[in-house]
Amino acid sequence: MSAAPTSADVIVIGGGIHGCSTALHCALRGASVILLEKDHAGRHASGVNAGGVRQLARHVAEIPLSNVSMALWHRIGELVDDDCGFTSDGQVLVAETEEDLANCKARVDDLTLRGFHHEELIDGKELRRLVPAVSESCPGGVISRRDGAAIPLRATQAFKRKAQEQGASIREGVRVEKVSRDGKTWRVATNVGDFLAPRLVNAAGAWADRIAADLGEPVPLEVIAPMLMITAPLPAFIKPVVIMVRRKLSFKQFGNGTVLIGGGYSGRALRDENRTVLDWRKLATNAGTVWDLFPLMRGVPIVRAWAGIEARMPDDLPVFGPSARYEGLYHQFGFSAHGFQLGPGAGAVMAEIIATGRSNVPIDGLGIARFTQQAP
Template sequence: MTATASFSPDVIVIGGGLHGCSAALHLSMRGLRVLVLEKDHVARHASGVNAGGVRQLGRHVAEVPLSVASMALWHRIRDLVDDDCGFESHGQIKVAETEAELETLHARVAELNALGFTHEEMVGRDELRSLVPAIADHCIGALVSRGDGAAIPFRTTFAFRRKAIALGARFQEGGAVTRLARKGGLWSVETADGGRYEAPVVVNAAGAWADRIAAQVGEPVPLEPVAPMLMITARVAPFIKPVVGATGRTLSFKQFPNGTVLIGGGLLGRAVRDENRAELDFSQVSVNARTVWDLFPCMRGATIVRSWAGIEARMPDQIPVIGPSGTEPDLYHSFGFSAHGFQLGPIVGRITADLITDGATDLPIAPFRIGRFAEAATRNAA
């Protein structure tokens, strides 16, 4: 199977998760012909099964400028993809249970303020209870980002896909990329189902499999496949609107309009990458349940109806790889979002399009260069 004469792509995007679909959309908006190659189906892993947090709160400082820019896109997401993606902005809150945790949050605000960012603010015990009446009595304050919220991951990814297709992008699903090679100014991409495609430019947005693409062009990276777990309850009466996390524990807690409650935060199962599946670790699921028991007494009678995990790519420094290849021209990376890439999807697609069409972007992406791992290895060996 080859790209036909009637559709010769300018760019091939490897990976049909949110970041691949976002890159396809932004490139299509600029008039480029885009082909997305997805080994399974769009939103099969992390992009379809994550917690849907749309947060600036608690970001690595290198990610903050991107997160702020992406939030502006989220607040007009319907204009971008013709769908509100289930996005609701009731804020995100990180609760402090001890004085030591409260001091940690104060230090965080001071750090961000020194960098010129004011979207995170401290609230005391009384305002915390006005925002989250159901929070346990022992919680003494919180960090709040009022413009944050949550969306529906599967719906969001497919909204980006639909809009990209409406603008001319094409998607080929069901065949993993097996070979990537460049010759005569063109990339040749082969897939397990016998496909062969050519384009001048390639974007590596292959998620937990992106290191295998990078290794083919001499850019090995220490990517770790991980399996963040989630669980959801039966419906309970509405009692909370913001998304709540904790300072000293792992938690992402939110209630949907239908009354069900989603519980996650990044505790891990086991990713079985070569078998394309994830296994739950029920000892860790119980840790998440215990956190909810402690922080939300009203949930102690709730019934967990389902638990699951997706496969995600985690980098050692917990920030993604974004930007051009360091070994080959016309190759760009967008992967390794370390279980917190959902909110960044809209802006990273735009950044990728900037790099391909303009050769630069107006956002600071130097911390995300792929070469940082080789540089660190060289320093450690010296």
């Protein structure tokens, strides 16, 4: 058996769904790829999130990437030989008040004017048809009917396996210690030796700011620990994923009857220790939202709670695209607790940019220059 390569056309740092997707799409374009991951693929944010495959309620700057990704999710089995547990029963944004509903209408109208038609305003009758268990006081909301959910770790591992099948070298348990420029080549020093490539993708998640800073592109990344809970099984009562206008909630029932409860409440992330600490008061607040909106959930036991380590940017938008400083350097991090759905498409777009220098998919407003360029 030949030794694992130490040089390639592209090195990807980070084995989340974004790193694995970019490795796969680069390999599909004929590039040799080495992916370096300090733990195992999907160990952090990509493997422990809520699994939402959501176009609903995204920032306008993310919608083009999200559109590309959703097309891939709907043929995910063809791409990675695994359906990744993807189901498409829609996602519903619930308005609790008439004011919330008016805000929803304004957003849908704005998206329509911009040429986006995936969000649809619904009244209380349609809301209760889709989500019969929701409180009678809710006047309506918005639905994105092609949305859904998948199983995060399964999806990330599927991208990893498919990338390997296409020739990518996936090196897990390899910790990056320093990145430097060696002529036109990137030298990545690790605990197992050096790796070389003319193109480098920084997809290191909550650790990506350290790589960016070492290369003179510091960013104000916040390390967060989004928390999730899962309940004991209940009889089936809801198909779409539910999120809220006014309060933090992401809510999904699985086929086995268990209900996943999330929504962006964070515990404490200790990234240098590779672990998180839960905040039980915030979890109680999260559970209280479910109590208010879904009376049938009252009294259902919470079986387990956990958190992942994730990167958040100040504007809640990812850092995505070429470096503002170096040729051959690309950034793909800071997805701010809503990057799972973007993984397949972002990998395809990043591979296109690496291979051709451009993409037809607009990524305006996502570049690292928004943080690194000084105002005049």
